[in-house]
Amino acid sequence: MLTDKAIRDAKPRASVYRLRDANIVARGFGITVAPSGAKTFFLSFTSPEDCKRKQVALGRFPKVTLKEARIKAAEMRAAVDSGKDPAAEKQQKINEAVARRALGTLGDLMALYAADLEEDGKRAAKEVYRITTKDIPSILLARPARLITKDDILDILTPIAQRGAKVHADNVRAYIRAAFELGLNAEGMTRWRGKAPKFDLMLNPVATVRKSVSRKPRGQRSLSSREVAELWNTNLLTPPMHLALKMILATGQRVEEVLQTTWSEFDRSQMLWTIPGERRKTRGKTSEPHLVPLTRFHIDLIDEIQRTTAHPIFLFPARGGIAARRYDALTSTVRRFVKSSGMVSFAPRDLRRTFKTLAGGAGIPLEIRNRLQGHAMTDVGSLYYDRHDYLSEKRAAMGTWVEALSLAVGRQNNVR
Template structure:
């Protein structure tokens, strides 16, 4: 039968589907199937050159596709068969490719994998990676497949950061991105992640050829002088909460986050001992032991002030939502405002820990005892493998000596 629009239009439905085949020899196998519902669809049947089986390809519904266009589609499909290709196989492969493309890991997926990898190793920087992802990486790049991220895309992320003057932060973001792509390159060869991650199809690290903004990060060398210590201790340019946090860092010599994230249950009832749990220490990957910080009357007075100010049952320095402690950057912002208002030479909160170490040396306290007071990891073989003494009496004596000299510096 030579198919025409009229013959197709006039074809009546039956109880079962049936086919009307076109006698056009150029498009052999072309026809239309009429369903019991009356729906009419074009098709092309052929013998697969791949497996020798009879197969059929749908070409569209009558009315939606004209007879002329259906014949053209049929000619294209027949051409593939004549070239030794199976259109059904090609279509399945195309669908599979599209599905695979949808499942390809994006840059956002890669950065989340990197953050999860850091968390698996107990690294606090996982939170920073997620913060940077949300703040510094454009949304258009977050949703792009990771293997399509180019060197120019990386520069598009880093350039705005560097141009606003945050050169060190730009290099930190670069380091995170480089490590994330390095992980993506090797994730499937790691027992930790094999079969558990999306397919990133990364073949090279686009960050590798991007140069740093600064050749070397400035090494922290700042320690406050005695005059600056007195100025900071007596200032009224800080909020009481931030001022007390800085005082505790300066008076105990502990790390900024160890002070900001301190909990009341870490302190003895009489405020003579602070026990920092192993999981909160920077050295937690080297030792799970808690760090014991002996406290004096000066520390007790500071803690009483903190307690009367915070009114929090859990944290010394609660955030506004009161469910979490203050973030590190909140103290950084407070210090920057103080520097701008006071005219003091720039310093960061962590420089107060260095100030404690420097003042302690000037007070005649040995480097070993200063290291023990501040919870530095003792990595020599004797300390690691043999010395089980806790040095509590020696640390208490050293802290008392520090505070006695420190109060003389303050003039109290």
């Protein structure tokens, strides 16, 4: 019979050898002694499933004591006698563990979601990449998505909300929730079947996480004519960023569409700015370019931009000149201006709302204002039947707008 002393005294040999126990309660129980000196308890048995001789390790001595190993061996022998194969069960558990380790991580899931957005031409893909690296801890990104819990999601969102960025916390929540929905359904999509990592998700852990803000606040800020004049004539802004804000006000276009504009989009002879379909926010709904009519007022402004930034490609180049300015650069500029001037806080995108509001006050009908600003016209008539480009109507409306803007900012000559 094996004893603790006999095990301790067993010396390693040139090859592995076994010491067997005479205890009939656990037939086949013993310990192997390796050339390295490692001593491992085992149980050998004939499998009731395939009648093959097999052996299962029960733990290494002295971490596992002889008494503990005998108890394990007795339990395993009882399982064999009842028709089970402990070796097969152990291998199955190993295989399942390997499969779990091979499952896609949360990082893989977020990357898949960003790629899905890119496939659809969505700008949100860049934001998903950004929040993945900035807002989600790396330890969670490395964890299999299947093991992510509600508490893990709260661990991501709580620090964001507690620093006061509740709306951003809800945006991050929305992106992660959408990523899990994609992971749940990816194998049922022709786009990703056989290409997406296997996640083996059973549920969406974000589904029961409540929002930080019960209702996302809608933008309401619109500058008055007096504030427009103050902004237009200020000396508190750097010339390139000041001109970018003027261009948004003068044309009513989206901030990103203005900042990413290239000189090739302008046709001075036709007095026309053509925003390519792929640069439009609405490119998922329409691939048509957006035509923005220009006046002498706009040409003067564009000439001033060209003299100021002097870049061969972009109106508003980023530092280094290899790309256009980003939205957040203008946001920071406006934030500093608001602090220095004492004006009521506003964001760059509020200038587009200002255009819509003040142009309405100038008598321009809502439909034409919408067309001037490139809103997607999604009614059946506009989508499938109306092929008119409304360029003449937009030209007239833009002329009316620059007259109102010129009056507000103190420029009244040569605006058409």
